Every structure is written in structure tokens, then in C-alpha cells.
Amino acid sequence: MKKAMLIFVFLVVAVVVFGGGQGEDDGVVTLKYITLPNDAGENWKLMEGFEQGFYEEYPNIKIEAVAVPFADLEQKTMTAHIGGAGYDLILVNHPAVGIYVDAGVLEPLDSYAANSTIDMDLFNESVVSVVSNYKGNMYTIPFAEGARSLALNKAMFQEEGLDYPETMDEMLTVAKQLTKDLDGDGVIDQYGGLAIDFANMYYPVYEIGQWLMAAGGKLYDQDENGKWVATINSDGSRKFIEWSKEMMNYLPKDMPSWTGQMIISAFAEGKFAMFDYGVWHENEPRLQEVSNTFDLIDNPPDVQEGTVGGGWHLGMGADSEYKDEVWKVLEWLSRPENMAKSSSMLPPMAEAFNYPPFNSGEWDFWKQQNDLAALPVATIPPMNECIDIWNKYWQKAILGQISVTECLEGAEKDMNVVLQEYNKTL
Amino acid sequence: MRKKTLKSCDKIDYLYLLPAVAVIIIMLLYPLLANLKYSFIKYHLTDPSRAFVGFDNYINALGNPEFYTTLGRTMVWTISVVIFTAIFGVITALLMNRKGLSSKLIKAFILIPWILPELVSGYTWKWMLSSTYGIINHGLSALGIIPVDFSWFTDPALALTVAIFVNIWRGVPFVTIMIYAKLKVIPAASIEAATVDGADHYQIFFHITLPFISAQILNCAMLVFVWTFNAFGIIYSLTGGGPAGQTETISYLVQKTAFRYFKFSDAATFSMLMFTILAIVVMLMNLASTFVKSKGDFDEN
Numbered sequence: 001m002k003k004a005m006l007i008f009v010f011l012v013v014a015v016v017v018f019g020g021g022q023g024e025d026d027g028v029v030t031l032k033y034i035t036l037p038n039d040a041g042e043n044w045k046l047m048e049g050f051e052q053g054f055y056e057e058y059p060n061i062k063i064e065a066v067a068v069p070f071a072d073l074e075q076k077t078m079t080a081h082i083g084g085a086g087y088d089l090i091l092v093n094h095p096a097v098g099i100y101v102d103a104g105v106l107e108p109l110d111s112y113a114a115n116s117t118i119d120m121d122l123f124n125e126s127v128v129s130v131v132s133n134y135k136g137n138m139y140t141i142p143f144a145e146g147a148r149s150l151a152l153n154k155a156m157f158q159e160e161g162l163d164y165p166e167t168m169d170e171m172l173t174v175a176k177q178l179t180k181d182l183d184g185d186g187v188i189d190q191y192g193g194l195a196i197d198f199a200n201m202y203y204p205v206y207e208i209g210q211w212l213m214a215a216g217g218k219l220y221d222q223d224e225n226g227k228w229v230a231t232i233n234s235d236g237s238r239k240f241i242e243w244s245k246e247m248m249n250y251l252p253k254d255m256p257s258w259t260g261q262m263i264i265s266a267f268a269e270g271k272f273a274m275f276d277y278g279v280w281h282e283n284e285p286r287l288q289e290v291s292n293t294f295d296l297i298d299n300p301p302d303v304q305e306g307t308v309g310g311g312w313h314l315g316m317g318a319d320s321e322y323k324d325e326v327w328k329v330l331e332w333l334s335r336p337e338n339m340a341k342s343s344s345m346l347p348p349m350a351e352a353f354n355y356p357p358f359n360s361g362e363w364d365f366w367k368q369q370n371d372l373a374a375l376p377v378a379t380i381p382p383m384n385e386c387i388d389i390w391n392k393y394w395q396k397a398i399l400g401q402i403s404v405t406e407c408l409e410g411a412e413k414d415m416n417v418v419l420q421e422y423n424k425t426l
Numbered sequence: 427m428r429k430k431t432l433k434s435c436d437k438i439d440y441l442y443l444l445p446a447v448a449v450i451i452i453m454l455l456y457p458l459l460a461n462l463k464y465s466f467i468k469y470h471l472t473d474p475s476r477a478f479v480g481f482d483n484y485i486n487a488l489g490n491p492e493f494y495t496t497l498g499r500t501m502v503w504t505i506s507v508v509i510f511t512a513i514f515g516v517i518t519a520l521l522m523n524r525k526g527l528s529s530k531l532i533k534a535f536i537l538i539p540w541i542l543p544e545l546v547s548g549y550t551w552k553w554m555l556s557s558t559y560g561i562i563n564h565g566l567s568a569l570g571i572i573p574v575d576f577s578w579f580t581d582p583a584l585a586l587t588v589a590i591f592v593n594i595w596r597g598v599p600f601v602t603i604m605i606y607a608k609l610k611v612i613p614a615a616s617i618e619a620a621t622v623d624g625a626d627h628y629q630i631f632f633h634i635t636l637p638f639i640s641a642q643i644l645n646c647a648m649l650v651f652v653w654t655f656n657a658f659g660i661i662y663s664l665t666g667g668g669p670a671g672q673t674e675t676i677s678y679l680v681q682k683t684a685f686r687y688f689k690f691s692d693a694a695t696f697s698m699l700m701f702t703i704l705a706i707v708v709m710l711m712n713l714a715s716t717f718v719k720s721k722g723d724f725d726e727n
Binding site: 078098266385399 | 471558577582665666
């Protein structure tokens with residue numbers, strides 16, 4: 001009995017130790033790629049791109065996608081790395097580059113790039129220099145850049161005989177005029193304001209935060225000594241807060257409880273006059289069903305014209321045993337014709353717009369937005385914490401719980417605590 | 427010969443306990459000790475040093491105003507849920523113990539809130555309370571009880587109250603079942619004797635029933651306290667910690683610190699402080715339960 005038990009235990013251990021694992025099978029290398037699910041629509045286009053060209057060119061390399069929800073992507077990537085089971089190919093949201101690099105998740109690509117055919121000059125310089133490059137090394141290849149615009153309900157504007165707004169003040173003017181009780185029952189049915197997704201902590205930096213940028217506000221920046229300091233307490237930020245506080249008057253009273261999906265549905269149904277429209281919304285079925293009901297315009301600027309960019313990158317896992325194969329994927333993707341067919345948003349290189357599907361006239365507007373796109377803040381590791389701080393103070397200010405001054409001073413103070421801790425590591 | 431056989435049996439018995447012990451060590455003891463270790467080092471994923479920092483993490487946590495604000499909010503959340511879950515649990519159990527239609531209805535539906543996953547409950551209530559899409563808001567505004575565009579989630583105190591209500595709704599079934607089981611074993615002779623002596627329903631409840639079930643109530647309260655103090659899913663799904671982070675509880679703070687800021691040592695420190703608070707509370711409640719049991723006049727047997 002004891003002998004049988006021992007043999008059984010030995011067999012179990014042998015199966016676990018030697019039976020698991022993937023990687024190489026009959027000369028075909030399988031790369032594990034962590035990404036978003038297919039129903040996100042966004043990054044699965046990359047997998048289609050691989051089907052349309054990469055596998056033909058490299059039949060001995062296969063890519064196996066491991067999909068995780070957006071909210072869990074960074075957590076899953078980091079914990080897999082800590083547990084020694086890191087991925088070969090990693091989908092990197094641009095704010096996470098600094099965090100991943102400092103945590104040792106990503107492999108530097110400089111030596112690979114130096115010996116390859118990739119022409120880094122083809123990439124949009126702003127994305128590569130600010131995001132892909134971190135602390136003097138290159139870590140990612142950008143492949144899907146995001147840009148934003150302002151979607152306006154055509155019928156609402158036409159019925160009121162209003163022109164589309166061209167400044168932040170004009171946005172408030174039209175918001176006021178378009179907020180109304182349509183059926184006379186004393187209840188507002190139509191909201192002229194720009195909907196705010198309170199649940200999304202990035203909103204006051206990326207989405208509605210475009211108008212923070214437009215007003216000249218910025219969360220933090222480097223001083224002359226290369227140290228990071230909070231710069232949020234500025235006239236531009238003050239203007240932005242007062243503007244967004246006024247905008248709240250033209251939105252539902254329970255806006256704080258609305259989710260992003262509720263907002264999309266409500267805009268599609270014609271409840272909101274304005275909507276923060278990103279290029280990824282081109283894949284949103286509810287909006288595409290009603291695409292003839294809204295127009296897209298440049299974000300009305302004030303001090304500064306532009307749209308907030310960002311986007312997705314691919315990185316090489318530092319734990320990967322197949323780095324050469326991973327590099328082949330990144331190299332293939334960096335060719336303009338391949339990037340065009342694999343990018344789910346906008347390819348971060350002008351040359352790619354000469355290839356399908358971007359060489360049709362349909363993408364001219366987004367190319368223009370892409371050219372104007374800029375990152376709202378540097379993607380340093382404490383970025384999430386600083387955005388969280390800003391989000392809390394901004395929400396309290398626009399809900400009337402604190403004054404604008406208290407908001408700016410409080411946010412600046414708390415952000416500086418976080419940034420000073422980070423500066424010690426530089 | 428017989429003695430040797432008995433000893434062999436004992437050894438085999440211990441062998442059968444090994445899987446359970448392994449689970450306890452892997453799932454409970456190891457994480458606890460690892461957490462304790464992380465609370466004494468600097469373990470930020472973006473800083474590979476992992477240097478030993480002594481009690482610095484605890485000093486920073488206890489010197490952080492946000493910790494006290496969040497802890498205070500967590501205690502309000504927890505104590506409110508415990509008190510009202512106990513009250514409504516007892517009332518529901520008493521109703522369930524009576525003969526009649528109410529008892530049958532309660533028995534049919536009581537477990538539904540308990541078996542629904544936490545996140546499902548949170549998201550469902552969030553939608554029901556939406557001013558634009560919510561059936562509850564629609565009904566209440568049709569009755570003129572609230573305005574049409576009334577928001578449950580804009581005011582932080584009201585948002586927390588809603589979260590407390592939803593968690594009470596989820597917790598009442600457990601307390602009900604536990605109290606109901608205890609009610610079924612109340613000595614019938616005691617109640618009959620009291621009735622014969624002229625005691626009314628209130629006197630029977632306060633002098634016989636309540637003392638009999640009080641230890642059970644305390645035990646349930648202790649469990650509900652622990653579960654509520656640690657609860658994350660309801661807050662995450664219902665309010666997202668908002669508005670402006672004003673419904674965040676300690677467990678939400680831990681999750682955010684660990685998986686949004688990747689500051690594992692800070693999160694571990696908050697966790698150890700949570701563990702300490704819970705240990706003290708559980709110990710006090712155990713003492714209270716022992717005291718109540720020792721004062722009890724009833725013997726189930």
C-alpha cells in the first residue's frame with residue numbers, strides 16, 4: 001500500500017513538472033501574447049493582421065492570445081511576471097510603460113532595433129520619444145494610437161439653428177440652449193452638456209481632460225533639475241475646473257452614477273448633445289448604428305489646439321525564452337503596410353496611411369486628429385496615483401464640495417508628496 | 427499486539443489530515459506570513475530594492491490622514507450593516523417561525539439575496555437606482571416620493587447609505603436562517619409555562635426568546651462584521667468608491683494601492699492593520715458571547 005502510494009505521488013509530480021509548458025513543439029514556436037478580449041474589438045485586429053501576413057512569412061512562429069479584461073490587464077501582466085510566468089509578447093497601454101520597465105517586465109529593444117530593418121524615423125516622434133523610450137532605452141513598438149474628437153448630435157443643433165462650437169465658452173453656450181424639457185412635463189429630457197464618466201478615473205485627464213490641455217493646464221512636469229513637480233495649480237487648470245463645473249448644470253443630476261456604457265447608449269438615443277468620441281468608438285456597434293445622426297469635429301480649443309493621444313504598444317517580455325521570435329513579430333509589425341492592417345485605432349506613422357484601409361478618404365479626419373494628438377502627462381510610474389488624486393479633487397470641486405482653490409491647492413500638495421517619493425528613485 | 431495496531435491507525439488518521447493542513451498552510455498561513463513580511467520591506471513593483479524598512483510602513487500608514495478617513499468610513503459602513511442585519515434578521519426569523527402565509531413566502535424567497543454573487547447584486551441595484559433607466563427611481567418618482575432626476579449616488583452620505591442598504595439586503599438571509607434554526611429548539615415547556623402564567627408575546631420575546639437566541643445573534647454579528655469589514659465587491663460595483671472616492675472602504679484602499687499603484691508593501695501594511703483591528707473585535711465579541719452564554723438560563727437539552 002505504501003509502495004503504491006509512493007509510486008502514485010511520483011507519477012503526479014512527474015506529470016506536473018514535465019507535462020506542462022508550451023513553447024516549442026515540432027519546431028514551431030508558440031508565443032504567449034497577453035491582450036484584451038476579442039469583444040473589445042480593438043486589439044483583436046492585430047491577431048487578424050498576423051493571419052493576413054505574419055504566419056505566411058514566419059510559418060514556424062505561432063501567437064497564442066491570452067485575453068484579460070481591460071481593468072485586469074496591468075495586474076495580470078505584473079503578477080505573471082512576479083510569479084515567473086511572464087508573457088512573451090505584451091500588449092502595453094501607454095501609461096503602463098514606465099511601471100512595466102521599473103518592475104522589470106519589459107526587455108529593452110535597442111540592441112534588436114540597431115541590428116534590424118526597422119526605420120524608427122517613420123514613427124510619430126512624439127509617441128516614440130515620450131512613451132516607447134523610457135530612461136534612455138526603447139521598450140515598446142507603438143501600433144495603435146488613439147485620438148479624440150467631439151461628436152455632436154446633428155438634429156439638436158439644426159433644430160435650434162446653432163452653429164457648432166469653436167471655443168470652450170461656446171460649448172457652454174450651446175449646452176445651455178440645448179438643455180430642455182421637450183414634452184413640457186417639467187422634467188429635462190435632453191441634455192446639452194458633454195457627458196462625464198465619473199467612474200473612469202482617467203476622464204479628467206484624457207477625455208474631458210482634453211479641455212484641461214486646451215486651457216493650458218497640466219498635472220505635473222519636470223523642473224530644470226529633471227525632478228518631477230506638480231503643476232496643476234495654474235490659471236489654466238482653474239479655468240478648466242470652472243468650465244466643467246458649469247457644464248454639470250447641463251447634465252443629469254445623477255451623472256456621478258452613470259457608467260461609460262450608459263453614456264454611450266444615451267448619446268446614441270439622442271439624450272446628449274455632445275460626446276467625447278475616440279477613434280475606438282468607430283468599433284462601437286451602438287454608435288455605428290446611428291452614425292448618421294452625429295458629426296465629428298475638432299475639439300474646440302481655447303489656449304491650445306490639440307487632442308489627447310495615447311494608445312497601445314507591443315513589448316517584449318523580459319521573461320521570454322523566445323526573444324528572437326518576439327523581435328520578428330515587432331519587426332514585421334513596424335512595416336507601414338503591416339501596421340496599417342493590424343492597427344485597431346490609428347497607426348502611429350504617417351506612411352501607414354498610404355496603405356489599406358487608411359488610404360481611403362474616410363480616415364482623413366482621423367489623420368488630422370492624429371497629427372494634433374499629444375500626451376496629456378508623462379507616463380512615469382506614479383502617473384496612476386497622481387491621476388487618482390486629481391480625479392478626486394476635481395470631482396469634489398465640480399460637485400460643489402470644495403472650492404476651486406481648495407481643489408487646486410489640495411491636488412498640488414498631495415501630488416507633490418507622491419512625486420517627491422518617486423524623485424528619490426531617480 | 428493490539429496496542430501496536432491502534433498506534434498505526436492513529437498515524438494513518440494524521441495522514442488523512444495532511445491535505446487539509448496543506449490547504450491551510452498554502453491558502454491561509456503562507457499569505458498571512460508573506461503579507462507580514464511585505465509590511466516590513468519596501469515592496470513597490472517599480473522599485474526592485476525590496477529593502478528592509480522596519481516599522482516605516484506602519485508609521486507612514488498611521489500618519490496618513492486618508493487611512494483614518496477611510497477607516498472611519500469603514501467602521502460606519504460595518505457597524506451599520508451589522509446592527510441592521512441583526513435586527514432585520516431576527517424579525518424575519520420570527521416571522522418565518524410563525525405559521526401562515528408570511529412564513530411560506532419568506533421561506534420561498536429568503537435565500538435569493540444570499541445566493542446572488544456580490545458583483546451581480548451591486549450592478550443590478552446600480553441599474554435599478556439609475557435616474558434614467560432605473561425601475562425603482564421610476565416607481566418612486568411616479569408616486570411623487572422623489573423627483574424624476576433624483577440621484578442616489580451624487581451625495582457621498584446618501585451613496586454610502588445605499589451601499590449599506592444593499593449589503594443589509596444581502597446579509598439578512600444568513601442571519602435569518604441561523605436565528606431560525608435556533609428558534610426551532612427553544613424549549614416549548616418554557617413558553618407554555620410563561621403563557622400559563624399570563625405572559626404576553628412581548629414578555630415572552632424579551633424574557634425567554636431573546637436571551638435564548640442572544641448568543642447566536644452575537645455569533646452572527648461577529649461573522650457579519652468580519653465579512654462586511656472585508657467587503658470589496660459591493661462598493662466596487664455599486665459606487666466604484668465614488669463620488670470622489672468618498673465611499674471607499676479599507677479593502678478598496680488595499681486593492682487600489684496594490685493593483686493600481688503597485689505599492690505592495692503599503693497595501694500589505696494596510697492589510698495587517700485591518701487584520702489587527704478584526705482580531706481585536708472578534709476577540710471582544712467572543713468574550714461577549716461567552717459572557718452571554720454563561721448568563722443564559724436555558725439548556726437546550
